[in-house]
Amino acid sequence: MTNQPAGTSDGHLRWGILGTGFIAGLQTQDLLDNGFTVLAVGSRALDSSRAFAEQYGVAGARGSYEDLVADPLVDVVYIATPHPFHHANALLALNAGKHVLVEKPFTMNAREAQDIAELAESKGLVALEAMWTRFLxxxxxxxxxxxxxxxxxxxxxxxxxxxxxxxxxxxxxxxxxxxxxxxxxxxxxxxxxxxxxxxxxxxxxxxxxxxxxxxxxxxxxxxxxxxxxxxxxxxxxxxxxxxxxxxxxxxxxxxxxxxxxxxxxxxxxxxxxxxxxxxEQPVSSRGMQYQAAELERLVRAGDTAGTILPPSETVAVMTAMDEIRRQIGLSYAADATPDAQR
The missing domain is CATH 3.30.360.10 (Dihydrodipicolinate Reductase; domain 2)
Structure with missing residues (x-):
């Protein structure tokens, strides 16, 4: 829509929320306040999904991440789980044919980030890091x-x-x-x-x-x-x-x-x-709607990467984080974990 205000949606793409924590609530509220369609939420516990769905007025509550990404009506999945699970969750959604908006840090390391970027590109899907500041x-x-x-x-x-x-x-x-x-x-x-x-x-x-x-x-x-x-x-x-x-x-x-x-x-x-x-430009809501609007813009344009934060830069950022961790002696289990399923 040529006259669509920045940070808003025409409502055509349908969102699924993967995870029910604090950050998921912030993003969901910003989506709902700015014309985005939030179709369903998924959690590992159905009670958690139902409580979240009731709080935010979301129609669908799913008792597993697998059920959420399998929903044929969901076009985009917002990954809002703790970052050790982003890699597996994003691959699950991409393999189900869904575009993904993945909370930051995108992954635990650059290898995991590259996995997601490569899989998204191979499937013609958008994998965007939810570094909301970039889009404000x-x-x-x-x-x-x-x-x-x-x-x-x-x-x-x-x-x-x-x-x-x-x-x-x-x-x-x-x-x-x-x-x-x-x-x-x-x-x-x-x-x-x-x-x-x-x-x-x-x-x-x-x-x-x-x-x-x-x-x-x-x-x-x-x-x-x-x-x-x-x-x-x-x-x-x-x-x-x-x-x-x-x-x-x-x-x-x-x-x-x-x-x-x-x-x-x-x-x-x-x-x-x-x-x-x-x-000084006040924004409505918290401001997380702008990153969602960028993902929808990419989907409408048929692009898998934009100029503000392409997947290649997300991988580069994670590579720098890996180097910082190497120098300060901070390692995680994910650093030694073989590639997850593709």
Missing amino acids: PHMIRLRAIIQEGTIGEVRKVVASHNQSLPQDPAHRLNDPALGGGALLDLGIYPVSFAFDILGTPETIRASASMTATGVDRQTAAIFDHAGGQQAIVDCELDAASANRAMVIGTEGWIDVESTWYNPVPFTVHAADGSVIERF
């Missing part, structure tokens, strides 16, 4: 400002994601068996932001402090690029910060306010500190 209006404008040369040559990107989260050793965030640690849950945001602005780095230098359970409590990394540009990224799971981001160029800088990965304002400064532009 402030990021669209930020990239345009950089492209226009407003701040000159970009030299540095700085981004943080630090939160004070549950410290219970049994909590998922602190459990290596469930992909715990700051990097995968929090660091994925600044790492992806650095890739968005500067692309794939030439070298990575990383450092971390670990928890008693063996996951990273805090991690910092410097990305060095062939042209001399740098990205400085950090994350922490037991101490909060303002969580701002900056893009620094030879003619000025962009200051993205707290919390930068949400739909927030930013200010463009000239090198002398004067304000060139202040961007």
Whole structure:
């Protein structure tokens, strides 16, 4: 539809929600608020699916992931399970002929990400990482400002994601068996932001402090690029910060306010500190509808990859995460697991 507002749907594609946790609820509400059709939800327990369906007014409740992806009326599956299960869940949906929107981190490692990307491409299906920040209006404008040369040559990107989260050793965030640690849950945001602005780095230098359970409590990394540009990224799971981001160029800088990965304002400064532009565009709902709209746009266009976040870049981001983990000594069971079924 030529006059369809950004972040909305014409309702023709039908969504299935795989998983019933907190993030699934946020995405489902944004879908429903913006004209998307949510047909069914699937969980490993039918009671959980029914409760979720009742809460959000979804017609269908399925008692297994297999039942959800087998539904011939479902066109797209949103994968909202914990990240150790993304690989298997995405392959299950793709093999059933469904497009997938997969929560971040996309997978546990680059090998799993490549599996999904290759299977989706072979089947002519969309596999999009749900890095919602990439698709928000402030990021669209930020990239345009950089492209226009407003701040000159970009030299540095700085981004943080630090939160004070549950410290219970049994909590998922602190459990290596469930992909715990700051990097995968929090660091994925600044790492992806650095890739968005500067692309794939030439070298990575990383450092971390670990928890008693063996996951990273805090991690910092410097990305060095062939042209001399740098990205400085950090994350922490037991101490909060303002969580701002900056893009620094030879003619000025962009200051993205707290919390930068949400739909927030930013200010463009000239090198002398004067304000060139202040961007502020409130969005309806939480803002997760924009990534869903991008997936629907790709499907309508018959494309399997867009320019904002193609599968190849998702794989590259996971490759960088793998290298950071190698340097800080953080490994998961998935790193040694043979390829899942195709």
